[in-house]
Amino acid sequence: MASRTFHIWRAEAGEEGGFQEYSTDITEGMVVLDAVHQIQAESAGDLAVRWNCKAGKCGSCSAEVNGNPRLMCMTRMSDLPEDQPVTIEPMRAFPLLRDLVTDVSWNFEVKKAIRKFKPRPPDAEDGTWRMDQRDVDRVQEFRKCIECFLCQDVCHVLRDSQKHDEFIGPRFFVHTAALEMHPLDTEDRLADLRKAQGVGYCNITKCCTKVCPEHITITDNAIIPLKERVVDRFYDPVRNLFRIISGR
Amino acid sequence: MKTAEHDVLVIGAGGAGLRAAIEASAAGVSVGLVTKSLLGKAHTVMAEGGIAAALANVDERDDWKTHFADTMRGGQYVNNPTMAELHAREAPARVRELEAWGAVFDRTPDQRILQRNFGGHKYPRLAHVGDRTGLEMIRTLQDHGIHLGIDVQMECTVTRLLTDGNRVIGAFAYEREQGRFRLFRASSVVLATGGIGRAFRITSNSWEYTGDGHALAYEAGADLIDMEYVQFHPTGMVWPPSVRGILVTEGVRGEGGVLRNSEGRRFMFDDIPDLYRTQTADDEEEGWRYTQGDKEARRPPELLTRDHVARCIVREIREGRGSPHGGVFLDIAWIRERLKDSESHIRRKLPSMYHQFMELAGIDITKEPMEVGPTTHYVMGGVRVDGETQMSAVDGLFAAGECAGGLHGANRLGGNSLSDLLVFGKRAGEHAARFARANPRSAPDGAEREQVAAAEQDALAPLERQEAGGSGVGAYQIQSELQDLMQTRVGIVRNQEEIEEGLEGVLALRDRADSVAASGNRAYNPGWHTALDLPNLLLVSEAVARTAAERKESRGAHFREDYPAKSERWGKTTLVVRKGSGGGMELAEEAVTSPRDDLLRIIEENR
Ligand SMILES: Cc1cc2nc3c(=O)[nH]c(=O)nc-3n(C[C@H](O)[C@H](O)[C@H](O)COP(=O)(O)OP(=O)(O)OC[C@H]3O[C@@H](n4cnc5c(N)ncnc54)[C@H](O)[C@@H]3O)c2cc1C
Ligand code: SF4
Ligand code: SF4
Ligand code: FES
Numbered sequence: 086m087a088s089r090t091f092h093i094w095r096a097e098a099g100e101e102g103g104f105q106e107y108s109t110d111i112t113e114g115m116v117v118l119d120a121v122h123q124i125q126a127e128s129a130g131d132l133a134v135r136w137n138c139k140a141g142k143c144g145s146c147s148a149e150v151n152g153n154p155r156l157m158c159m160t161r162m163s164d165l166p167e168d169q170p171v172t173i174e175p176m177r178a179f180p181l182l183r184d185l186v187t188d189v190s191w192n193f194e195v196k197k198a199i200r201k202f203k204p205r206p207p208d209a210e211d212g213t214w215r216m217d218q219r220d221v222d223r224v225q226e227f228r229k230c231i232e233c234f235l236c237q238d239v240c241h242v243l244r245d246s247q248k249h250d251e252f253i254g255p256r257f258f259v260h261t262a263a264l265e266m267h268p269l270d271t272e273d274r275l276a277d278l279r280k281a282q283g284v285g286y287c288n289i290t291k292c293c294t295k296v297c298p299e300h301i302t303i304t305d306n307a308i309i310p311l312k313e314r315v316v317d318r319f320y321d322p323v324r325n326l327f328r329i330i331s332g333r
Numbered sequence: 334m335k336t337a338e339h340d341v342l343v344i345g346a347g348g349a350g351l352r353a354a355i356e357a358s359a360a361g362v363s364v365g366l367v368t369k370s371l372l373g374k375a376h377t378v379m380a381e382g383g384i385a386a387a388l389a390n391v392d393e394r395d396d397w398k399t400h401f402a403d404t405m406r407g408g409q410y411v412n413n414p415t416m417a418e419l420h421a422r423e424a425p426a427r428v429r430e431l432e433a434w435g436a437v438f439d440r441t442p443d444q445r446i447l448q449r450n451f452g453g454h455k456y457p458r459l460a461h462v463g464d465r466t467g468l469e470m471i472r473t474l475q476d477h478g479i480h481l482g483i484d485v486q487m488e489c490t491v492t493r494l495l496t497d498g499n500r501v502i503g504a505f506a507y508e509r510e511q512g513r514f515r516l517f518r519a520s521s522v523v524l525a526t527g528g529i530g531r532a533f534r535i536t537s538n539s540w541e542y543t544g545d546g547h548a549l550a551y552e553a554g555a556d557l558i559d560m561e562y563v564q565f566h567p568t569g570m571v572w573p574p575s576v577r578g579i580l581v582t583e584g585v586r587g588e589g590g591v592l593r594n595s596e597g598r599r600f601m602f603d604d605i606p607d608l609y610r611t612q613t614a615d616d617e618e619e620g621w622r623y624t625q626g627d628k629e630a631r632r633p634p635e636l637l638t639r640d641h642v643a644r645c646i647v648r649e650i651r652e653g654r655g656s657p658h659g660g661v662f663l664d665i666a667w668i669r670e671r672l673k674d675s676e677s678h679i680r681r682k683l684p685s686m687y688h689q690f691m692e693l694a695g696i697d698i699t700k701e702p703m704e705v706g707p708t709t710h711y712v713m714g715g716v717r718v719d720g721e722t723q724m725s726a727v728d729g730l731f732a733a734g735e736c737a738g739g740l741h742g743a744n745r746l747g748g749n750s751l752s753d754l755l756v757f758g759k760r761a762g763e764h765a766a767r768f769a770r771a772n773p774r775s776a777p778d779g780a781e782r783e784q785v786a787a788a789e790q791d792a793l794a795p796l797e798r799q800e801a802g803g804s805g806v807g808a809y810q811i812q813s814e815l816q817d818l819m820q821t822r823v824g825i826v827r828n829q830e831e832i833e834e835g836l837e838g839v840l841a842l843r844d845r846a847d848s849v850a851a852s853g854n855r856a857y858n859p860g861w862h863t864a865l866d867l868p869n870l871l872l873v874s875e876a877v878a879r880t881a882a883e884r885k886e887s888r889g890a891h892f893r894e895d896y897p898a899k900s901e902r903w904g905k906t907t908l909v910v911r912k913g914s915g916g917g918m919e920l921a922e923e924a925v926t927s928p929r930d931d932l933l934r935i936i937e938e939n940r
Contacts, residue, residue, distance in 0.1 A: 097856060114573020114694065126809040130860030131853025135370070137539040140579050140689055142468065143374045159692050182510055183857040190487070193372060193479075201480045202435035213429055215444035221437050225462065228437055228469060232373055267435065 087111055089162065090170040091120065093132065095184050102181070104172065111162050117173065118146050118157035121185070133184035141298060144233030148185050149174040154235040154296045176238040189234055195253050199261055200277065204269040220268045227263035227307060229299045230256065236293035236303060242286045252283035255293035255303045262307035265314070279315045284308070334514050334785070339365035339484065340769035341762070342504060342519035344491050344546065347375035348467075348751060349734025350525030351474035352427075352758025353765065357523075358481040360766035365517055366478075367486045367506060369541050373475050376527050376539065376735075377754065380467025381582035381685065383449055383459025384755070385748030386424035390441055391448040392628060395456040397421040401932070402939030404749060406608060407453040407638050408713075408742020409889045409899070410936075411559070411907065414928035415720030416740040420749070420756050427755035428460050436473040438462055450587040450624060452636045453746040455612065455939075457626070464582050464685045470751060489515060491545065492865055493788040494522065494553040494730070495781055501553060501730040502774050502781065505788040509862060512855020514789060520769035521729040523761045524550055524716060525754075528735045529563075529873040531812070531866075533709035534820035537569055537580040543866040544873030546736035550716040551872060555725035557910040558738040560714035560873070561880035561891045564745055565825045567642035569708025571660035576693045578708040581663065581686060583747045585703075586635040588682050589624040590665035591617075592646070593702070594654035600661075601634035604645055609637055621671065640744045640890045643707040647825055650706065660706035666699055675699065707825055711750065713741040713890065714876075717909065723761035729768055733761035743889025795864035799850035808849050808864035815842050815874060823878050828895040829885075836878040843871045872918075879920055880908045 089111045096102020107124045118136055125132045137143040139158045146157040151165060151172055165171050179187035208214045236255040242248050253261075261278060264270055278284045291304045301307070340362035343354045350366060358364045368375065389395040401421035405412055432438065432446065438460050439447040448457045462469040479485075488509040495503040503518040526546030530538025551557055568581040586592075594600050605613050613634055614620040620633025635642065646661050656662050665683070669675040676699040680687050683698070690696040690703060715738030716725050723731045734754045741749060795808070815838075822835030846868065851861040886900040887893050906922050913919035928936065 112574060115575045116693070119575040125859060126807075126813075130807055130809065130851065131858040133857040133859060137370055137374045137376075137541065138379045139539070139576070140379070141692070142465070142685065143378050143539075145370065145374050161692070186857050188510075189371070193487075196476070197479050201476065204433060204435070207433075212433075213445065214432060216437075216440055217444050218440040221440060224437050228462070228472065229465065231378075231468065264435070267437065270435075 089120070089167075091124065092170050092172045093121070093124070093185070094174040095132070096181055098180075098182050106170070115162045116158055117150055117155070117160045117162065117171065120162060120171075121157060121173065133182070133186045135186055142231060144231030147176055147233045147235050147238065149176060154238045156233060156235070156298050159298060176234065178238045178240070178244040179234070191249060192232070192234055192237065192256065195257055196260065198281070199253070199257060199264070200272045200274050202264055202267065202270055203272040205271050214269055216268045223306070224263050224267050226301055227259045227266075229301060230259050231299060232256065233298060235296045235298065239292045239296050241290065241292070248283065248286060252286045255308065257282070258284065258287070258311055259301060259303055259307045262311055265311065275315050275318050278311055279319055284312055284315055287312070334516050336516040336518065337365055337484065338518045339363045340520050341365070341523065341765045342367070342517050342521075343523045343525060343762070344504065344549075345375070345525035345527060345734070345736075346372055346485070347377040347525060347527055347734060348470055348474060348754030349758040349761070350375075350523070351471065351478050352755055353523045353525055353733055353762035354483050355474065355478050355481060356759045356762025357766040358483050360763060362766045362769050363484070365484045365486065365519065367489045367491060367517070369488065369490045369509070371487050372485060373471055375471065376541065377467045377471045377751070379580070380470070380751055381464040381580065382451060382584040382587065383461030383466045383748050384424070384428055384470065384751040385451065385454060385458050385746065386428040386460055386752055387421060387458060388425050388428065388446060388448060388460065390445045391626070392456040395458060397425075398935045399455055399939060400424070400458065402936050403454055404740070404746060405742070405928075405936055406939075407744050407746040409744060410742065411888065411904065411925050412742030413720050413739030414926060414932055416757070418932060419720065419760070420740055420753060423756045424752040427752065427759065431470065431473050431755070434473050434477040436469050438469070449584065450632065450636060451747040452583055452586070452642070453638045454748065459748040461584070463681070464584050464683050466751065486515070490862065490865070491549065492792055493784065494549050495784050496553050496727065497780055499554060500728040505785055507792055510857055512858065512861070514792070516785060518774060520772060520774040521731065521765040523765045524730070524732040524736050525734045525758065525761070526736045528712045529870070529877075530709045530712070532815060532819045532870050532874045532877070533824070534816040535569065535578040535707075536709040537566060537578055538709065543870045545866070545869050546732065547715060547876070548869035548872045550725060550727070550730065550732060551910070551912055553727050553730060554912065555727045555730060556717040557876055558714060558717045558907055559742070560712070560876040560910055561884050561908060562713035562743050562889055563709065563877060564639055564711040564713060564890045565643045565707040566710035567639055567646050567707055568663055568705040570694065571656075571704050571706040572658035573694060579689070579693070580708065580710065581703060581705050582683070585663060585665050585683060585686060587624065588665065588679070589621060589668045590635070590663055591633070591667065592635050592642075593662045593664060594649045595656060596654055600649050600654070601637070601642065601645055605634055606637070606641055613637070638744055638746065640892070643825055644892060646707055656704045658704050660704040662702040663705045664702035666701055711735065711745055713743065713745055714738045714880075721760065722764040723757055724764060724768070729772065731761040731765045733757040743891060792865060795849050795851040795861055796855065798848065799852050806845055806849055808851065808860060808867050811842055811846050811849060811867060812863060812870065815839065815870060818842070819874055819877070823881055825892065827881055827891070827893050829882065832878055832882040836875065836882060839871060839874045839878055843875070846871060875918055876910045879918060880910060883908055883920060
C-alpha cells in the first residue's frame with residue numbers, strides 16, 4: 086500500500102477557491118473516484134462530488150484529472166504518474182456549485198429546445214416498425230452517449246468563447262444526429278441547426294471526440310454529416326433552384 | 334420555504350418514475366417529478382441485459398401465459414398473481430411503445446426487435462440493446478418526458494411524506510445543491526425510489542439505494558411485504574477490490590458464457606433443482622445449442638434462476654474450489670472453439686462488459702475468463718400495493734418499480750424489472766392521476782405545519798450536533814459498519830443465530846445514529862446527505878433482519894442453512910412489516926393470495 090498525494094479543488098459557489106492537499110493510501114486497482122471517496126470518509130466529510138454507477142455507465146463523475154477531462158470512476162490510479170500529486174478539478178466550462186460539482190443544468194435546457202422524435206406511421210398492422218440492423222448501427226453509436234458532458238467541457242466554443250446562447254455543443258449535435266439519422270424519424274431540424282444551434286461555430290478541432298468516454302466519433306460521424314446536410318440544403322445553388330421550382 | 338403544488342407528485346426519476354410521470358401528464362393533470370440525482374442517472378441507466386416481454390419475435394411459441402408461468406415459478410409461487418398476470422400481458426405493448434418514442438433496439442434478421450435468452454425465461458424474451466438496455470430505456474423516457482411539461486426538480490431528496498390521517502398530502506424535501514428546504518403539496522404521490530442495496534457491503538447498487546421509498550411509505554403508515562427476499566446476483570466483479578460488487582450481466586451467460594471452478598469443472602451441472610429439471614440441458618452440447626437459438630435444446634444450468642446460481646457459487650468457494658480472489662470463473666472466451674469471429678461477436682454483444690473489464694481490471698474477456706462472485710442486487714420486497722392500481726394502504730400513496738413489492742415473489746427473473754417499471758409505472762401514473770382528479774387535496778391545515786417543522790428539525794439535527802461541538806460519530810462510519818453487519822449476518826446464506834446478531838447490531842447502530850454529526854454547511858454536503866439517508870437504511874435493514882429471522886424455511890432468495898427446505902406452511906404465508914401503534918416495528922403473517930383458477934391452470938400447463 087502506498088500513500089499518494091492529491092490536490093483537490095475546494096470552493097463554494099461564487100468563491101475564488103483553490104487546491105487543497107490530501108493524502109490517502111492507494112491499493113491495487115483503485116480508481117480516482119475511490120480515492121476521492123476515501124478522502125471523504127477519512128478527512129473531508131463535506132467534499133462534494135457526483136457519482137452513481139462507478140462503472141462508466143451514468144456519466145455523473147466527470148472532472149478534470151491532471152488537467153484531462155475524465156470520468157473519475159474509469160480513471161485508474163495506476164495510469165497516473167506516481168512522482169507527482171494527482172490534481173482533481175471540476176469541469177471548467179460550467180459554473181461551480183461546490184468543490185467538484187458544477188451546474189450542468191444548461192445542458193438539460195438545451196435538449197428541451199431540440200425538436201423531438203417524430204416517427205413515420207407504423208409499417209405493420211400491429212403498430213410496429215421494421216428496421217434493419219445495418220440501418221440502426223449508426224444511430225446506436227450516438228445513443229451510447231451517457232451525458233457526461235465532457236465533450237461540452239472541452240469544446241472551445243463553450244469553454245473559451247462562452248457561446249452558450251448560440252451553440253448547443255457536441256453532445257447535442259450527437260443527439261440531433263441520432264434523431265436525424267433515425268430510420269423512422271420524419272422531423273426536419275436543419276434550419277434550427279444552422280441558426281439557433283450554431284453548427285457553423287464548430288471548426289472541427291475534434292477535441293470532443295478525443296475525450297468521449299464512450300468512444301463516439303462525434304466529429305466525423307455526427308457533426309460533419311450534419312454540417313454537410315446543412316450546406317446541401319442552404320448553400321447549394323442547384324438544389325435551391327430545384328427546391329424553388331419544385332416547391333419542395 | 335419554496336412551495337410547489339401539483340396534482341401528482343412522483344418521487345424518483347428512474348424507469349418507473351419517468352413512466353408514471355409521463356402517464357399522469359398524458360392524463361392532463363399537473364405533475365411534479367423529484368429525483369436525488371440528475372435526470373438520466375438513476376439506477377435504471379445501469380441495467381444491461383434487457384427488458385422481458387413476450388413479443389415472440391424470436392420464438393413464436395412465446396406468449397404472455399408462458400411469461401406469467403415463468404415469473405411465478407421463478408418467484409416460487411408467492412408472487413402477487415394479479416401483478417404477475419398484468420405484467421406478462423402488458424409488457425409487450427409497453428416495449429413497443431418505447432420504439433414509438435424513439436428507442437432503437439437490436440434487430441432480428443426480419444427487422445423486428447431482437448430478443449435474448451435470460452435465466453428462468455423459457456424462450457428468448459429480452460428486448461435489448463447490446464448490454465446497455467437501461468440506458469436506452471431511461472434516455473427514451475427522459476427525452477419523451479421533457480416535452481410534456483412535467484415540472485422536474487433534480488438533485489432534491491424527499492425526507493418525509495406529509496399526511497392528513499390516512500391520506501397523503503405532500504412531501505418535504507431538501508435541495509442537495511444549496512441545502513434549501515422544499516415543500517411539495519400534492520393530491521397523490523407516486524413512490525418510485527428504487528431499492529435498498531446500500532445496506533450491504535458488496536453491492537451493484539449506488540449511493541442512491543438507501544431504501545428511502547420503503548422508509549417513507551412505512552413512516553406514512555403503509556405496509557411493506559416480502560422484505561426477507563433480497564436478491565444476490567450471482568455474478569459481480571470480485572477483483573480488484575475497489576470494483577468488488579460491480580455487476581457482470583447475466584447476458585454473458587445468455588450469450589454462451591459458462592461457470593467453472595478452479596478445477597475447470599462446470600459445477601452448475603452438479604445440482605439442478607426439481608422445479609427446473611425438465612427444462613435444463615442434459616449436457617454441455619445441448620446447453621450450447623440453446624444459447625445459439627436451437628429451439629429443440631433446453632437451457633444450460635448457468636441460466637437457472639439467480640438465487641440458485643448464487644448459492645452454487647458460494648458452495649464452490651466455501652468448499653475450496655474458488656478462483657484466486659474468492660470467486661469462480663465466468664468464461665465467454667471459450668466460444669472461440671465454436672464461433673469463427675468470436676472476438677468481434679463478444680465485443681458486439683457485450684460491449685460494456687468488454688469495456689468494464691478492460692478498463693477496470695485489465696482483463697480482455699474475449700481471451701480470458703473473468704472472476705465473479707455474488708453481489709447484492711435487488712430487493713423483491715417493497716411497499717404493498719393493489720395489483721391493479723398500485724395504491725398502498727395509505728390513500729393517494731402509490732408505489733411502482735423496485736420500491737413496490739409483490740410482482741417478483743421470492744426471486745426476480747432477470748429482465749423482469751425493466752418491464753415491471755414500464756407496466757406498473759404506467760399504471761401508477763394513470764391511477765394517481767385519476768385519484769388526484771377525484772380527490773383533490775384540501776387546503777393545508779395545522780397538521781401540515783407541524784409535520785414540516787418536525788421534518789426541518791430532523792434534517793438540521795446532524796449539522797447542529799456538529800456545531801454544538803458534540804463528539805458525534807460520522808455517518809460514513811455507521812453506514813460502513815451496517816454494511817459489514819448485513820453482509821455477514823443477513824447475507825446469502827442465513828441462520829437464526831447470525832440473523833439475530835445482525836438484528837441486535839442494527840438496533841445498536843440505530844442508537845448510535847441518533848448522535849450522528851455532519852461537518853460543513855448545507856451546500857452540496859455529502860456527509861450531511863449520508864447522515865439523512867441513514868435512518869432509512871437502518872429501517873430497511875431492520876425489516877430485512879426481522880423477516881429473515883421469522884421465515885423458517887428456504888425459498889427463492891431467502892436461504893436458511895438451518896431450514897434448508899421449503900415448507901408448506903411458509904409457502905402460504907406473506908410477512909408484512911408495518912409501524913406499530915407504539916412506534917416500533919410490527920410483523921404480521923398473512924395468507925399468500927391464491928391465483929384465479931384460469932391462472933392456476935396456466936401454471937399447471939407450464940410445469
Ligand atoms: C447494474 C445493474 C444492472 C441491471 N440490469 C437489469 C436488466 O438487465 N434487466 C432488468 O430488468 N433489471 C436490471 N436491473 C435492475 C433494474 O435496473 C432496477 O431494478 C430498476 O432500474 C429500478 O428502477 P426504478 O425506477 O424502480 O428505480 P431507479 O431507476 O433506481 O430510480 C430511483 C429514483 O428515485 C430517486 N430517489 C430515491 N430516493 C429518493 C428520495 N428520497 N427523494 C427523491 N428522489 C429519490 C432516485 O434519485 C432515482 O431517480 C439492473 C440493476 C443494476 C444495478
Ligand atoms: S470538433 Fe467542433 S464541437 Fe468538437 S470540440 Fe471542436 S469545435 Fe467543439
Ligand atoms: S458524446 Fe461522449 S463525451 Fe459527450 S456527453 Fe456523450 S458520452 Fe460524454
Ligand atoms: S459514476 Fe457513473 S460514470 Fe462514473
